Amino acid sequence: MTLADLAAVNFDALPFWQGTEAGEFLLARCESCGEAHHYPRALCPFCRSEAIRFSPASGKGAIYSLAVTRTPGKPLRVVAYVTLAEGPTIMTQIVDADEAVAIGDPVRVDFQKHPEGLTAAVFRLARNTN
Amino acid sequence: MSAAYIAGAYEHPTRKADGISVAQLHMQSAAGALADAGLSFDDVDGYFCAGDAPGLGAMSMLEYMNLNVHHVDSTETGGSSYLIHVAHAAQAIAAGKCNVALITLAGRPRAAGLKSAKMPPSPTPDTPFEGLFAPSVVEMYGMVAARHMYEFGTTSEQLAWIKVAASHHAQHNDRAMLRNLVTVEDVVTSPLVAAPLHRLDCCVVSDGGGALVVTSEAVAKSLNRPLVKVRGSGEAVKHPSAGRVDLTTSAGAISGPRAFAEAGVTPADIKYASIYDSFTITVLVALEDLGFCAKGKGGAFVADGNLISGVGRLPFNTDGGGLCNNHPSNRGGMTKVIEAVRQLRGEAHPAVQVPGCDLALAHGTGGSLATRHGSATLILERL
Numbered sequence: 001m002t003l004a005d006l007a008a009v010n011f012d013a014l015p016f017w018q019g020t021e022a023g024e025f026l027l028a029r030c031e032s033c034g035e036a037h038h039y040p041r042a043l044c045p046f047c048r049s050e051a052i053r054f055s056p057a058s059g060k061g062a063i064y065s066l067a068v069t070r071t072p073g074k075p076l077r078v079v080a081y082v083t084l085a086e087g088p089t090i091m092t093q094i095v096d097a098d099e100a101v102a103i104g105d106p107v108r109v110d111f112q113k114h115p116e117g118l119t120a121a122v123f124r125l126a127r128n129t130n
Numbered sequence: 131m132s133a134a135y136i137a138g139a140y141e142h143p144t145r146k147a148d149g150i151s152v153a154q155l156h157m158q159s160a161a162g163a164l165a166d167a168g169l170s171f172d173d174v175d176g177y178f179c180a181g182d183a184p185g186l187g188a189m190s191m192l193e194y195m196n197l198n199v200h201h202v203d204s205t206e207t208g209g210s211s212y213l214i215h216v217a218h219a220a221q222a223i224a225a226g227k228c229n230v231a232l233i234t235l236a237g238r239p240r241a242a243g244l245k246s247a248k249m250p251p252s253p254t255p256d257t258p259f260e261g262l263f264a265p266s267v268v269e270m271y272g273m274v275a276a277r278h279m280y281e282f283g284t285t286s287e288q289l290a291w292i293k294v295a296a297s298h299h300a301q302h303n304d305r306a307m308l309r310n311l312v313t314v315e316d317v318v319t320s321p322l323v324a325a326p327l328h329r330l331d332c333c334v335v336s337d338g339g340g341a342l343v344v345t346s347e348a349v350a351k352s353l354n355r356p357l358v359k360v361r362g363s364g365e366a367v368k369h370p371s372a373g374r375v376d377l378t379t380s381a382g383a384i385s386g387p388r389a390f391a392e393a394g395v396t397p398a399d400i401k402y403a404s405i406y407d408s409f410t411i412t413v414l415v416a417l418e419d420l421g422f423c424a425k426g427k428g429g430a431f432v433a434d435g436n437l438i439s440g441v442g443r444l445p446f447n448t449d450g451g452g453l454c455n456n457h458p459s460n461r462g463g464m465t466k467v468i469e470a471v472r473q474l475r476g477e478a479h480p481a482v483q484v485p486g487c488d489l490a491l492a493h494g495t496g497g498s499l500a501t502r503h504g505s506a507t508l509i510l511e512r513l
């Protein structure tokens with residue numbers, strides 16, 4: 001089973017993946033309690049309401065934590081948690097990062113097609129633009 | 131509540147199981163623990179195993195061992211499962227569900243050629259959200275370490291002291307995979323695997339297994355073994371909380387205080403601690419959450435040999451732990467309990483035995499500290 005297969009049967013989050021495919025970063029928010037959450041669920045993980053609506057997020061955030069892997073001759077690999085401007089902290093990857101990449105750095109969302117067919121929401125350093 | 135006792139404990143001697151099946155490792159471990167207790171397979175009336183058991187878990191292993199029991203439990207919280215099994219066995223014994231509970235663990239990741247543990251692929255809603263980035267286990271724990279350093283100023287040198295202490299103990303264990311003493315310098319100059327974690331911040335990958343026998347008081351007192359009583363236990367699961375991620379506190383902040391409260395003791399009373407050590411950072415976070423020091427002060431607590439037996443305030447993992455000795459099936463909870471039992475019986479290596487060790491703690495952190503994990507704490511007493 002590929003990740004795309006898994007995403008396809010996780011109906012709760014389908015709008016998220018359709019969004020990344022279209023270059024849009026959607027966040028699940030509960031219309032009952034107003035809280036945003038991630039990963040997207042059909043029932044609000046805070047108040048358990050089913051009134052979940054996807055809406056475009058700013059795509060801005062800051063690095064909450066990271067792990068950096070350096071392989072000679074290859075770009076830095078940076079797995080990270082990013083805290084979105086809207087609140088939730090999500091696991092992601094920082095692409096095209098430089099050696100100075102650090103917790104607290106402002107980042108902006110970008111999209112990267114995965115070989116298995118899904119499009120990932122990744123982030124890029126945005127020290128001068130956020 | 132009537133008390134339960136750990137009457138048998140056995141660590142499989144192998145570290146590389148070429149030509150030995152996982153089921154065989156489980157059963158050899160079971161045989162060892164039962165022999166240690168002075169019991170036989172025919173005495174077993176409760177069986178506990180976790181996700182490392184082959185096939186259908188308890189059903190497959192009960193068939194393989196040709197056992198008939200009337201209590202089974204396959205609670206799965208990764209590497210901490212076996213500490214929860216001890217607690218659940220004690221509860222089952224108190225409820226009259228069984229009298230002799232057998233707990234087994236085994237695996238052969240080395241022989242199978244798995245260099246490091248990968249996150250298991252499982253069809254859960256979170257899988258694509260993490261799987262797209264294929265985070266390795268070291269990267270996961272690296273993120274915990276990075277955040278701890280950021281919030282509290284913890285240093286790589288402080289983390290290194292945890293490995294140094296483990297190596298001081300492992301030098302006396304002739305079965306340990308890494309027996310050489312290492313220095314702080316050795317750890318921080320070893321290659322960065324996923325910064326800020328170095329190769330020597332990581333545990334070993336080993337084959338093997340272990341087993342425990344938990345019995346009622348009546349059975350325990352009928353045996354010719356030291357009495358190791360389960361005095362308190364706690365368990366908890368923590369996860370990313372739908373986006374409210376907090377990487378510097380583990381579920382141990384819940385399991386630990388509950389275990390201490392049930393036992394009626396405090397961290398200051400503990401003479402020896404087995405602390406799950408998949409990585410150095412795993413130990414640091416646990417020590418804080420268990421209350422051995424304040425949150426954020428773990429770096430200072432572990433520094434300067436404070437975890438070395440005979441040197442520091444809190445001797446830990448005197449078998450060398452997962453960091454140097456053994457981490458069978460990438461699950462370190464079983465060996466944590468086993469070494470705590472050795473300490474309480476006075477059967478640890480003389481060079482690391484804690485004098486008068488009558489109260490010990492064993493703590494596990496299973497799953498991934500950076501995402502969903504289960505913590506379990508046991509407080510064990512030598513009567």
Ligand SMILES: [Zn+2]
Nearest residue numbers: 030033044047
């Ligand atoms: Zn809600």
